[in-house]
Amino acid sequence: MAYLSIVALIPLAAVLVRSLDGGLDAFWEAVTNDQAVAALKLTLIASVIVVAINAVTGTLIAWVLVRDEFPGKGFVNSLIDLRSRCRRSSPA
Numbered sequence: 001m002a003y004l005s006i007v008a009l010i011p012l013a014a015v016l017v018r019s020l021d022g023g024l025d026a027f028w029e030a031v032t033n034d035q036a037v038a039a040l041k042l043t044l045i046a047s048v049i050v051v052a053i054n055a056v057t058g059t060l061i062a063w064v065l066v067r068d069e070f071p072g073k074g075f076v077n078s079l080i081d082l083r084s085r086c087r088r089s090s091p092a
Contacts, residue, residue: 061076061080065077065080
């Protein structure tokens with residue numbers, strides 16, 4: 001856990017230090033220019049859409065796996081488990 005924290009926190013600290021090189025005024029000017037605001041809006045909109053899609057599809061898949069018996073149920077369940085296991089085992 002400490003290794004993963006270091007791997008995540010060192011780049012985050014570098015971004016923070018680098019973003020404040022010109023002082024708070026330069027940082028605020030960079031964050032509030034039109035291109036940065038548009039990028040932040042696009043990121044937030046895409047995130048909300050992806051969260052909604054994942055919530056709906058995840059709930060439906062979980063409901064079908066629990067309630068119904070169908071050919072390939074074990075395979076679908078294994079794919080879901082494999083995807084979550086591979087994500088946790090990667091260092092970054």
